[in-house]
Amino acid sequence: TKQLPMHVVRAALQAVAMLGWFYGLTLIPMATVAALAFTTPLFATLLAILLLGERVGWRRWSALVVGFLGTLVILRPDAGIVDPGALYVLVSALAWGGVLIVVKVLGRRDSSLTITLYAGFFLVLFTLVPALFVWSWPSARAFGLLVLIGLVATGIQLCVTEAVKVGETSAVLPMDFTKLLWGALIGFFLFGEIPDAAAIVGGTLVFGAVLYVAYREARRKAPLPPAPA
Numbered sequence: 001t002k003q004l005p006m007h008v009v010r011a012a013l014q015a016v017a018m019l020g021w022f023y024g025l026t027l028i029p030m031a032t033v034a035a036l037a038f039t040t041p042l043f044a045t046l047l048a049i050l051l052l053g054e055r056v057g058w059r060r061w062s063a064l065v066v067g068f069l070g071t072l073v074i075l076r077p078d079a080g081i082v083d084p085g086a087l088y089v090l091v092s093a094l095a096w097g098g099v100l101i102v103v104k105v106l107g108r109r110d111s112s113l114t115i116t117l118y119a120g121f122f123l124v125l126f127t128l129v130p131a132l133f134v135w136s137w138p139s140a141r142a143f144g145l146l147v148l149i150g151l152v153a154t155g156i157q158l159c160v161t162e163a164v165k166v167g168e169t170s171a172v173l174p175m176d177f178t179k180l181l182w183g184a185l186i187g188f189f190l191f192g193e194i195p196d197a198a199a200i201v202g203g204t205l206v207f208g209a210v211l212y213v214a215y216r217e218a219r220r221k222a223p224l225p226p227a228p229a
Helices: 004-025 030-037 039-051 058-075 084-106 112-132 140-166 169-176 178-191 197-221
Strands: none
Touching (some): 004 030, 030 039, 030 058, 030 084, 030 178, 030 197, 039 084, 039 197, 112 140, 169 178, 178 197
């Protein structure tokens, strides 16, 4: 690669995203985590406007406003206190939004495999030092689960990187909405978590906004029809 500094930035953002995600997951239900994760494309769009100078019209600005209102529904600040776990996941989503922007830039010159390889390499460096302060050797069962997490996470990274690089966002995002369903089902059957109505309603609002932003983006990039003969 000739874009080493960008790979370092991507890995640093991903380290923040992963740590926030893992810690938040220990504090709040999986359905709420999945709902807040939908804010990632909204943050990515906002960052594209601020950092890449991308221009958007009033429709996409309106969708962003609706999406972040949905986020407030999930966070419920009117209750007097926002759950710290939700804030950790929200910071994770913001960092992931930054990762998407960097991956888009990296993908212009590097392959998905190269991007994934450097991400893994630098993630080890960035997380090793703080891990040493709290290190304890895992049991055989825990080690097996960690290996499984590593295998699945690597597969996810390859799929997400390739999807962002070559896929149509408007086609990819509807599949992403199933995370809310899977999060609610897994949380209920494995951990006895009851899905929060605010997470369902807010997550639906956020996803609707994300889907509309993707639709407008696809319309903007669509080639003009040929002129009539």
